[in-house]
Amino acid sequence: MARLTLTINGEVRSAEVAPGAFLAEVLRETFGLTGTKIGCNEAECGICTVLVDGVPVNSCIYPALKANGAHVQTVEGLAQNGQLHPLQQAFIEHGAVQCGFCTPGLLMTAKALLDQNPNPSEDDIKHALKDTYCRCTGYVSVISAIRDAAARLRGEPPIPPALPHTREPLRFVGRPLPRPDAVAKVTGAAKYTDDYVFPNMLHGATLRAGIPHARIKRIDTSKAKALPGVVAVLTHEDVPGSKNHGLVYEDWPVLCYDKVRYVGDAVAIVAAETREIAEQAIKLIEVEYEPLPVVDDPVAALAPDAPKVHEQGNLLKHIHVEKGDIEQGFAEADVIVEGEYQTATTEHAFLEPECSIGRVTEDGRIEVYVGSQIPYADRRQVAKSLGVPEEQVRIVGTLIGGGFGGKEDIAGQIHAALLAKVTGRPVKMLYRRSESLIFHPKRHAVKFKVKVGAKRDGTLTAMRIELWGDTGAYASLGDKVMTRAATHASGPYEVPHVKIDCYAVYTNNVPAGAFRGFGVTQSAFAIESAIDELAHRLGISPIEIRRKNALRIGSVTNTGAVIRESVGLLECIERVEQALKAEGTPWVFRKPEQPNKVYAWGFAAAYKNTGLGGGAPDRSEVEVEAFEDGTAEVRTSAAEIGQGLVGVLASIAAEELGVPYENVRVLLSDTDRTPDGGPTTASRQTFVTGNAARLASVKLRERLAAVAAEMLDVPVEALRFEDGYVRYNGKAVRLAEVVRQAHAEGISTRLSHLYEAPKTQPLGTGGDMHFAFSYAAQAALVEVDLETGEVNCLKVISATDVGRAINPLALQGQIEGGIVMCLGNALTEEFIQEKGVPYTNRFARYKMPSIRHTPQITSFIVEDPTAEGPYGAKGVGEISSIPTTPAITNAIFAATGVRVRKLPVDQDALLRAMRVP
Amino acid sequence: MREAYLIPETLEEATALLARYQGRARVVGGGTDYFVDEAHNGAPVLIDVTRLRGLREIREEHGYVFIGCGVTHAQIAASALLQQSGTALVEACGQIGGPQVRNVATLAGNIAHALPAADGTLALLALGGEIQVAWHAEGELRAEWWPLARAFKGPGQSAVDSTRQIIAAMRFKPTGAGEASAFARVMRPQGVALPIMGVAARLKFDAEGRIEAAAIATGPAGPVPFRAVQTEAFLIGRMLDEATLDEAAQVLLGEVHVRTSPHRATAAYRRAVLPVLLRRALTQCATRAQRTLAIHER
Numbered sequence A: 001m002a003r004l005t006l007t008i009n010g011e012v013r014s015a016e017v018a019p020g021a022f023l024a025e026v027l028r029e030t031f032g033l034t035g036t037k038i039g040c041n042e043a044e045c046g047i048c049t050v051l052v053d054g055v056p057v058n059s060c061i062y063p064a065l066k067a068n069g070a071h072v073q074t075v076e077g078l079a080q081n082g083q084l085h086p087l088q089q090a091f092i093e094h095g096a097v098q099c100g101f102c103t104p105g106l107l108m109t110a111k112a113l114l115d116q117n118p119n120p121s122e123d124d125i126k127h128a129l130k131d132t133y134c135r136c137t138g139y140v141s142v143i144s145a146i147r148d149a150a151a152r153l154r155g156e157p158p159i160p161p162a163l164p165h166t167r168e169p170l171r172f173v174g175r176p177l178p179r180p181d182a183v184a185k186v187t188g189a190a191k192y193t194d195d196y197v198f199p200n201m202l203h204g205a206t207l208r209a210g211i212p213h214a215r216i217k218r219i220d221t222s223k224a225k226a227l228p229g230v231v232a233v234l235t236h237e238d239v240p241g242s243k244n245h246g247l248v249y250e251d252w253p254v255l256c257y258d259k260v261r262y263v264g265d266a267v268a269i270v271a272a273e274t275r276e277i278a279e280q281a282i283k284l285i286e287v288e289y290e291p292l293p294v295v296d297d298p299v300a301a302l303a304p305d306a307p308k309v310h311e312q313g314n315l316l317k318h319i320h321v322e323k324g325d326i327e328q329g330f331a332e333a334d335v336i337v338e339g340e341y342q343t344a345t346t347e348h349a350f351l352e353p354e355c356s357i358g359r360v361t362e363d364g365r366i367e368v369y370v371g372s373q374i375p376y377a378d379r380r381q382v383a384k385s386l387g388v389p390e391e392q393v394r395i396v397g398t399l400i401g402g403g404f405g406g407k408e409d410i411a412g413q414i415h416a417a418l419l420a421k422v423t424g425r426p427v428k429m430l431y432r433r434s435e436s437l438i439f440h441p442k443r444h445a446v447k448f449k450v451k452v453g454a455k456r457d458g459t460l461t462a463m464r465i466e467l468w469g470d471t472g473a474y475a476s477l478g479d480k481v482m483t484r485a486a487t488h489a490s491g492p493y494e495v496p497h498v499k500i501d502c503y504a505v506y507t508n509n510v511p512a513g514a515f516r517g518f519g520v521t522q523s524a525f526a527i528e529s530a531i532d533e534l535a536h537r538l539g540i541s542p543i544e545i546r547r548k549n550a551l552r553i554g555s556v557t558n559t560g561a562v563i564r565e566s567v568g569l570l571e572c573i574e575r576v577e578q579a580l581k582a583e584g585t586p587w588v589f590r591k592p593e594q595p596n597k598v599y600a601w602g603f604a605a606a607y608k609n610t611g612l613g614g615g616a617p618d619r620s621e622v623e624v625e626a627f628e629d630g631t632a633e634v635r636t637s638a639a640e641i642g643q644g645l646v647g648v649l650a651s652i653a654a655e656e657l658g659v660p661y662e663n664v665r666v667l668l669s670d671t672d673r674t675p676d677g678g679p680t681t682a683s684r685q686t687f688v689t690g691n692a693a694r695l696a697s698v699k700l701r702e703r704l705a706a707v708a709a710e711m712l713d714v715p716v717e718a719l720r721f722e723d724g725y726v727r728y729n730g731k732a733v734r735l736a737e738v739v740r741q742a743h744a745e746g747i748s749t750r751l752s753h754l755y756e757a758p759k760t761q762p763l764g765t766g767g768d769m770h771f772a773f774s775y776a777a778q779a780a781l782v783e784v785d786l787e788t789g790e791v792n793c794l795k796v797i798s799a800t801d802v803g804r805a806i807n808p809l810a811l812q813g814q815i816e817g818g819i820v821m822c823l824g825n826a827l828t829e830e831f832i833q834e835k836g837v838p839y840t841n842r843f844a845r846y847k848m849p850s851i852r853h854t855p856q857i858t859s860f861i862v863e864d865p866t867a868e869g870p871y872g873a874k875g876v877g878e879i880s881s882i883p884t885t886p887a888i889t890n891a892i893f894a895a896t897g898v899r900v901r902k903l904p905v906d907q908d909a910l911l912r913a914m915r916v917p
Numbered sequence B: 001m002r003e004a005y006l007i008p009e010t011l012e013e014a015t016a017l018l019a020r021y022q023g024r025a026r027v028v029g030g031g032t033d034y035f036v037d038e039a040h041n042g043a044p045v046l047i048d049v050t051r052l053r054g055l056r057e058i059r060e061e062h063g064y065v066f067i068g069c070g071v072t073h074a075q076i077a078a079s080a081l082l083q084q085s086g087t088a089l090v091e092a093c094g095q096i097g098g099p100q101v102r103n104v105a106t107l108a109g110n111i112a113h114a115l116p117a118a119d120g121t122l123a124l125l126a127l128g129g130e131i132q133v134a135w136h137a138e139g140e141l142r143a144e145w146w147p148l149a150r151a152f153k154g155p156g157q158s159a160v161d162s163t164r165q166i167i168a169a170m171r172f173k174p175t176g177a178g179e180a181s182a183f184a185r186v187m188r189p190q191g192v193a194l195p196i197m198g199v200a201a202r203l204k205f206d207a208e209g210r211i212e213a214a215a216i217a218t219g220p221a222g223p224v225p226f227r228a229v230q231t232e233a234f235l236i237g238r239m240l241d242e243a244t245l246d247e248a249a250q251v252l253l254g255e256v257h258v259r260t261s262p263h264r265a266t267a268a269y270r271r272a273v274l275p276v277l278l279r280r281a282l283t284q285c286a287t288r289a290q291r292t293l294a295i296h297e298r
Ligand SMILES: Cc1cc2nc3c(=O)[nH]c(=O)nc-3n(C[C@H](O)[C@H](O)[C@H](O)COP(=O)(O)OP(=O)(O)OC[C@H]3O[C@@H](n4cnc5c(N)ncnc54)[C@H](O)[C@@H]3O)c2cc1C
Pocket: A042, A043, A044, A131, B026, B027, B028, B029, B030, B031, B032, B033, B034, B035, B036, B049, B069, B095, B096, B097, B098, B101, B104, B105, B106, B107, B108, B109, B110, B111, B112, B113, B117, B118, B119, B120, B160, B161, B162, B165, B166, B167, B168, B193, B194, B195
């Protein structure tokens, strides 16, 4: 150990530290300053940035002892005397904070910039923040927040965020209210799972298979057990309950027993006094494997003699969609285009790696602290594998540093619980980035065969589409994702004759599951490329062909549902078209000062279901309580993964109860204290849980109204709930008093409502497979370097039909973040595996868009309400992240004549293709 | 387990420490290569050489531009002296990583890491750089200047033994009148954070605009950073016109051995962009040299 003395945020601190310690861990663990976050430990993500003597550095690789005698500034030191720094204030007001995990890094990097440069241009900001990543916001709000803060620091008037035009707001609904959790997130006070420390806590580690397919012959843990500091080493034999877990199919071993099916499979777990000892112990476990042949491609996996990943065969599910008569449809076509397309496996790259803490309470129950998208599913799976009743398990949801679908499956929840139960001590199971990458389910790589027929005027007559989705070693949500990919494969168009066959197939690759867009991101690339090709062949504009075939009232979808309302697609297309006209550039153009570059636009449209659909009951329960101090609390187990659900629920309760927004607290994801809100997936929470919150609030208001009516001696019907008062003409009583009176009368001011979304029909039975769809159209402007094949996306014009904008600020953040994520899907992202072995085992090998990729985004909101949605709202979480990829690849076609058939766009292949005459 | 992280204040102290630990200690700069390589970062003792007296700055000395081993990419990118006398280095180091990396990473570390396409290394190679290698022997500090090329044994293999020797400094002759340098590279947005191809050049023109001296470095084009001597020879005595640019590209393609590296680039792509990068670097040199001429004439 060595002595370290430094000044942190103006205060001299001193401690004995290990010579190998880095500044980030010392700040977090030794000094308890957990505002500084760790996303990668490899100098890639920048979210660990702190200032050492005013200079921004990645604290994860900055030797702690190098900071001896230095002045270190962390996010905790930004606010002075309880006054937020202008950067913090601006980040909140511009919606530059979503999940908040990157926020400390962005703030500190921006602080260093503004200290140097009081009036930075957009380019200066992009230069300074180039390697400080954010996966949620798409950076647009980050840039505008920094410019705003700079203006404030210069003593100039603030520059408010530019928000899209939306409908006239109600009292709270429809207003750009800041997130309730934003202050905690900009000050570093916000706690994510790894920020929790319990007395006497152990640290866990997991032995991963390391090979893609093998039979386990022998596991010997004796050497690991003998290592001093090791408290427990567990294998499958120590799993008391169900040996497998799974969200839909229980096919995923808690700890492998007969075989390992992918490199990231868990074989043994360790709990030890320190993380280093636990990791050392893992290396001492001996496992003897008999390697088995590996299958790494979904088409090859369907061959009769392919190696079997699971005993029952490699086909997880065959999904069939049929409408009309495909033969007739192609016979009626004047032109037919055919093509094959392929999308890549991609990684969520949420900035917070998975972490779970297991703990046994005094009364012998098991608690798991975790940032999970589906707390009740965690509870079920933990209880089942521990062999205890569900009531014996409590899932305590912490803040979540991004999810995007990647935190729906079990990660370390069961392992942490099991180790805690065996050792009787709290156990923290934190994954390193390298482990997170090789372990958790990804976005499906999908192969497509597409055949589309149309009349000379562009009217679609037939589509035949085949899809093969690589679901990897375990089902996860594979069949659901591929079902969505299949049912959306014909795009947001009315097509009289459709036949789609889709295969979700097991391989020895990393499992694939939910990822924002849920299969539709993939099929949109294929179908929107094909439609573009069709338009080109027919000499029709890409906008016209879409307008001609767009779903509208009365259209029948490929699953046989009749669209009866809330279909804003035509309006989306028109908005983008108008904006394109206003741009005034031709579809393809050159710039004299850039002779080696060509510029072009591309267009795409999309739709995406809201809610689970397909006949699955879609429920959410919300509890609302009013207190004697005039505040209210909304409780449900639904995940805040950055999307802004807390704000949505708070504004709905505030709206219905007539209390100030600040007086509503939202408690999420504690299975002891919050009812089940269902999974945070399928863009469903605003609709389903939003409705539950609205109806629970209405019920509570009615109950309170009865009390207030008596207090004021007026008729119930005429009462108004506003500003924390209940009013009637000139009379008023404070809501707090009404609550007190209710309690005095023995009336509870806490009630819950279980909302059930409209029934849907399973695929193949006709009728409504989904209760609502969101729509979008986007145009993208790209720049292609004809000499190097390099592609940049410069602008995106987007229009999104969301039914109703409940919070325009949060909505804007979802749209910008979705667009940039989908841009990454087109241009930068690929999780590479070679024969089942991930090449992408570090962040340095996975590039998500940085601030330098952020295009200029113009976003229009279309509000075509859905009658059943809360205030007309439908899902917004995914729709924006669907059309950007094909808009970009269609633009590349316009620019170069090269049709991109495989994602991500490869400048190498593009350049070589351009050179082929 | 790390036993010590030492931050000596003089070169003498640093080399003495290395000698004392007899191979158990290793030199470290910003650690941006060293710490992120989980498989090879286990030296029991680290000797941080970023705070050595006299070796934290860029200065002119005995007709050379001198860069100490503690100098970071951020310092290089912001140096007015280098902007004028070694522009290629400013361009190359200014593109490495992001600000947080550049604030700690050093040019010495870039060289010692010995990758065939390291940006700073290519730029220094074209500038005709040298490194000063220092060590401790028989109780005293020894140091000698090596031509930069001598530092490389193979991909990731340095001839400088970082457990016994320190790259104490780098130096090169500043570009003068009618002379300039430039750097150009292509990255790939996916996969590895390594350049696909980089070209650095230093050209000197005579009064008529003919090329009087040329140095060109490129990579990855072989196991070590590549000096394109045939292309250099071809350029001497020529005007930098379209024909020369086209022919130089052919000469360059003839002398390099580029390979396909999985997940980074195909050989065909590399061959397609090499002429582009060469053209960009050479024309930049010409434009800049014009400007230096103007400055020097005034
Ligand atoms: C996010 C990121 C992006 C990057 N981008 C680029 C890029 O675009 N281009 C590029 O070329 N590189 C890039 N790098 C690699 C790296 O930053 C550079 O190579 C850097 O210059 C290394 O310097 P350092 O001081 O950090 O070296 P260190 O990591 O400290 O050392 C590297 C090696 O050199 C040895 N060493 C260091 N200093 C000396 C010395 N003075 N004498 C003897 N041996 C020494 C060490 O023992 C070690 O083996 C990137 C790295 C990261 C993390």
